[in-house]
């Protein structure tokens with residue numbers, strides 16, 4: 001029996017590498033029981049997103065109310081939200097159901113360059129959701145959009161932006177450096193209540209990085225109830241993800257940018 005129920009509130013990726021599909025795989029790999037609240041359907045493959053069909057906000061709220069009235073939830077990962085109405089519904093549910101260990105991955109644009117959040121919804125994400133997050137995990141373009149600043153180009157500007165993101169209200173910020181160049185991929189964790197920590201991993205030479213951000217945030221959510229503190233959960237998630245990227249070329253899910261290997265410890 002798994003002691004922990006972890007919920008992904010995110011979009012569907014039929015190709016299985018990102019969205020709720022990736023989250024369920026990561027939750028399972030970390031020995032937890034995964035649940036999902038779907039916020040949007042996408043038509044998507046390893047080559048890109050060809051369509052987005054948002055779920056009406058009222059029905060996203062209906063899914064959450066039905067699930068949270070029954071299941072004990074130990075952590076939540078929030079991914080693609082699509083619209084400002086859905087973003088606001090999720091923010092309300094976090095308060096109403098007093099959801100614990102809320103990890104927000106502020107998904108805006110897919111690796112393929114396709115938009116996954118309406119431009120008009122960035123404000124709702126910034127003002128309604130970020131202040132309710134225990135941890136927010138932007139990549140560099142998302143951090144720049146949230147701060148309305150140019151994108152960070154080195155570790156020093158990343159560190160400065162991580163602190164400014166903390167001023168938007170989340171309890172902690174993990175600013176991910178996957179989009180920078182260099183031999184190492186470095187993520188910066190800053191908190192209101194602990195010293196900053198940097199997580200370094202050798203940069204893997206592969207184009208198969210579809211869903212890395214989804215997989216990292218859902219792994220952190222799965223590990224938060226199992227590890228002594230947030231830095232330990234992020235470290236465990238980063239180690240798992242790095243190995244999943246290292247083994248990504250073993251999966252053949254299409255001819256574009258492929259997924260990472262969620263079950264590298266088993267197959």
Ligand SMILES: Nc1ncnc2c1ncn2[C@@H]1O[C@H](COP(=O)(O)OP(=O)(O)O)[C@@H](O)[C@H]1O
Nearest residue numbers: 139176177178179185186202203204212213216
């Ligand atoms: N080629 C790579 N090798 C190793 N780690 C990577 C690589 N690309 C991304 N990462 C790591 O994957 C995670 C997601 O990174 P990033 O690409 O910045 O976010 P997103 O997937 O949201 O765009 C981060 O921990 C980052 O350091």
Ligand SMILES: Cc1ncc(COP(=O)(O)O)c(N)n1
Nearest residue numbers: 011012018019110111210211
């Ligand atoms: C449903 C959904 N959610 C999130 C992502 C982002 O993942 P990535 O940035 O790796 O494309 C995605 N492509 N699809």
